[in-house]
Amino acid sequence: MVSLTDGQKATLSPEAAAYLTNIHHxxxxxxxxxxxxxxxxxxxxxxxxxxxxxPAETELIEKHHLRMTDIVVAGVPVTVIEPPSxxxxxxxxxxxxxxxxxxxxxxxxxRAALTMAAELSVRVYSVGYxxxxxxxxxxxxxxxxxxxxxxLRLGPPGLAPLDPANLYAMGCSSGxxxxxxxxxxxxxxxxxxxxxxxxxxxxxxxxSGAGDSMASNQHDRDLMPVSLxxxxxxxxxxxxxxxxxxxxxxxxYADYGPSFPPTIVTVGTRDFALSHGVRFYWKLRQAxxxxxxxxxxxxxxxxxxxxxxxxxxxxxxxVIEFLExxxxxxxxxxx
Amino acid sequence: MVSLTDGQKATLSPEAAAYLTNIHHxxxxxxxxxxxxxxxxxxxxxxxxxxxxxPAETELIEKHHLRMTDIVVAGVPVTVIEPPSxxxxxxxxxxxxxxxxxxxxxxxxxRAALTMAAELSVRVYSVGYxxxxxxxxxxxxxxxxxxxxxxLRLGPPGLAPLDPANLYAMGCSSGxxxxxxxxxxxxxxxxxxxxxxxxxxxxxxxxSGAGDSMASNQHDRDLMPVSLxxxxxxxxxxxxxxxxxxxxxxxxYADYGPSFPPTIVTVGTRDFALSHGVRFYWKLRQAxxxxxxxxxxxxxxxxxxxxxxxxxxxxxxxVIEFLExxxxxxxxxxx
Numbered sequence: 001m002v003s004l005t006d007g008q009k010a011t012l013s014p015e016a017a018a019y020l021t022n023i024h025h026x027x028x029x030x031x032x033x034x035x036x037x038x039x040x041x042x043x044x045x046x047x048x049x050x051x052x053x054x055p056a057e058t059e060l061i062e063k064h065h066l067r068m069t070d071i072v073v074a075g076v077p078v079t080v081i082e083p084p085s086x087x088x089x090x091x092x093x094x095x096x097x098x099x100x101x102x103x104x105x106x107x108x109x110x111r112a113a114l115t116m117a118a119e120l121s122v123r124v125y126s127v128g129y130x131x132x133x134x135x136x137x138x139x140x141x142x143x144x145x146x147x148x149x150x151x152l153r154l155g156p157p158g159l160a161p162l163d164p165a166n167l168y169a170m171g172c173s174s175g176x177x178x179x180x181x182x183x184x185x186x187x188x189x190x191x192x193x194x195x196x197x198x199x200x201x202x203x204x205x206x207x208s209g210a211g212d213s214m215a216s217n218q219h220d221r222d223l224m225p226v227s228l229x230x231x232x233x234x235x236x237x238x239x240x241x242x243x244x245x246x247x248x249x250x251x252x253y254a255d256y257g258p259s260f261p262p263t264i265v266t267v268g269t270r271d272f273a274l275s276h277g278v279r280f281y282w283k284l285r286q287a288x289x290x291x292x293x294x295x296x297x298x299x300x301x302x303x304x305x306x307x308x309x310x311x312x313x314x315x316x317x318x319v320i321e322f323l324e325x326x327x328x329x330x331x332x333x334x335x
Numbered sequence: 336m337v338s339l340t341d342g343q344k345a346t347l348s349p350e351a352a353a354y355l356t357n358i359h360h361x362x363x364x365x366x367x368x369x370x371x372x373x374x375x376x377x378x379x380x381x382x383x384x385x386x387x388x389x390p391a392e393t394e395l396i397e398k399h400h401l402r403m404t405d406i407v408v409a410g411v412p413v414t415v416i417e418p419p420s421x422x423x424x425x426x427x428x429x430x431x432x433x434x435x436x437x438x439x440x441x442x443x444x445x446r447a448a449l450t451m452a453a454e455l456s457v458r459v460y461s462v463g464y465x466x467x468x469x470x471x472x473x474x475x476x477x478x479x480x481x482x483x484x485x486x487l488r489l490g491p492p493g494l495a496p497l498d499p500a501n502l503y504a505m506g507c508s509s510g511x512x513x514x515x516x517x518x519x520x521x522x523x524x525x526x527x528x529x530x531x532x533x534x535x536x537x538x539x540x541x542x543s544g545a546g547d548s549m550a551s552n553q554h555d556r557d558l559m560p561v562s563l564x565x566x567x568x569x570x571x572x573x574x575x576x577x578x579x580x581x582x583x584x585x586x587x588y589a590d591y592g593p594s595f596p597p598t599i600v601t602v603g604t605r606d607f608a609l610s611h612g613v614r615f616y617w618k619l620r621q622a623x624x625x626x627x628x629x630x631x632x633x634x635x636x637x638x639x640x641x642x643x644x645x646x647x648x649x650x651x652x653x654v655i656e657f658l659e660x661x662x663x664x665x666x667x668x669x670x
Binding site: 003008209 | 338340342343345346543544545546547548549550551552556604605609610613614616617620621628630631632633649653
């Protein structure tokens with residue numbers, strides 16, 4: 001059970017309170033984590049996750065009449081998600097997406113990718129990187145980079161190269177680690193940044209375990225005990241001998257400058273990633289980049305993608321306002 | 336003791352970690368709260384608080400060569416704090432301040448007022464309202480309103496009326512409740528708003544006890560157990576029969592519009608008021624007002640006013656950037 005007092009319920013929507021009430025944690029998670037998250041258990045975890053998420057994904061595809069196409073870019077599978085009609089001013093825009101799932105679960109056609117295709121009304125290129133334990137760091141990051149490089153240089157099969165000025169990028173949870181690490185390497189390589197805007201949802205940017213919320217939200221507050229997440233990452237994704245504070249492995253420790261893309265970060269107060277978001281906000285702000293942090297009351301890791309919870313609808317609208325901001329301002333200048 | 340893991344220490348400055356390590360809570364606070372916070376105990380609480388804060392206040396006055404003047408406005412004592420030299424473009428500016436201290440402690444010449452006089456470089460009018468239990472709600476709020484009204488209509492003794500367009504306002508903790516409640520009443524009365532900007536530091540805007548952080552940060556995370564704060568307020572400030580969700584008593588429940596002054600809110604992740612700040616941010620944003628929320632990693636209630644902790648210096652600089660923003664932009668237009 002997740003702890004939820006009357007005073008905490010009072011500041012949540014009834015939908016959010018009902019959601020939290022229905023969360024049941026594995027008992028003795030801290031103790032059992034090494035067993036529950038060992039590589040041999042991952043197929044079962046994935047299956048459970050996909051069984052839970054699959055129907056919601058199908059529903060989103062149908063509801064928004066999304067067109068799904070599987071392509072291969074730089075040898076990596078990529079899912080292209082297209083809304084049925086794209087506004088003329090959005091035709092040149094695209095969203096580069098790196099899905100989340102603690103590096104071991106999840107899919108490029110997850111709720112995040114589908115929801116953003118529909119609500120931001122853009123074509124989404126969602127990288128089907130190799131999960132762990134089949135691949136360890138930095139394989140998935142380098143696959144994302146190979147896709148990014150080819151989309152910018154050659155373009156998607158049969159299309160013109162993507163224009164970085166019209167490119168958004170999104171990473172959720174572990175996907176944010178992959179995406180930010182990828183952008184850091186891309187910058188070193190001289191590749192342009194996706195300057196239309198970066199969206200980091202509940203980003204996991206510090207794999208060292210540091211941070212206030214990694215302790216305060218570790219047990220009975222968030223969707224899942226932190227011990228399980230740490231087990232999944234350490235037993236499946238982390239390569240032997242990695243320094244957990246390596247700035248490409250835990251991008252919170254990297255240096256940033258004012259040329260980093262405009263970034264919006266979302267977290268919730270129950271989210272284990274609250275401190276990741278807070279710290280990255282200050283890091284980018286101090287670097288002179290444009291950054292906005294949205295913190296949602298009583299919300300858990302990844303709440304953003306719920307189709308009906310009002311807090312999720314609210315934050316999604318705010319994110320889209322940030323991402324579309326310059327365009328909306330530009331439109332006002334039209335006669 | 337306040338709980339502090341190695342992973343939590345790792346994302347704090349050494350100064351902040353040392354500060355948290357030195358916090359010792361009253362044992363059995365939840366149980367003893369009714370006794371420890373009864374009206375008969377308030378004189379001793381005030382004395383202890385003033386003994387702790389007095390030296391720091393004196394030091395700030397000396398360090399910044401602040402000129403302190405006691406005046407009376409609308410029958411209410413007001414402390415005027417003036418930095419030794421005010422930049423020409425700041426001469427017309429002033430800051431209306433309502434100090435915090437759970438309604439029972441504190442002083443109009445506290446660190447917040449002194450620090451802002453020096454760092455924002457403006458004249459501060461800090462209201463010496465009557466604390467509780469000597470006065471219960473809404474006496475202090477109405478004293479603040481009387482001062483505000485007279486400063487705008489007649490001006491400080493011997494000076495011209497204050498220009499609301501050049502007026503900042505600040506309220507910390509309980510001072511934010513008094514200030515926002517006062518602004519709501521002032522708005523109904525047709526008084527102009529302090530449109531230079533509003534600064535709410537760790538605001539206590541919901542006296543009903545609701546909110547995620549009121550539970551998550553209640554025991555061993557913040558400066559003081561929440562049970563003591565609740566005892567101080569309920570036993571000394573709350574009038575008999577008050578509805579804790581009355582929108583003037585708990586201003587988070589009031590309605591706001593786009594004409595509310597541009598507002599910056601600061602909280603920390605250990606702060607019991609984290610949820611107050613988060614909720615008020617969304618409330619003002621949905622109302623169409625300009626609002627910014629700054630959340631600081633691992634920081635406690637009122638950390639902002641520490642003279643050396645880097646996190647405090649960082650957030651103060653960001654607040655001043657917000658408050659001076661329009662002016663700085665204006666200056667850029669000068670030849």
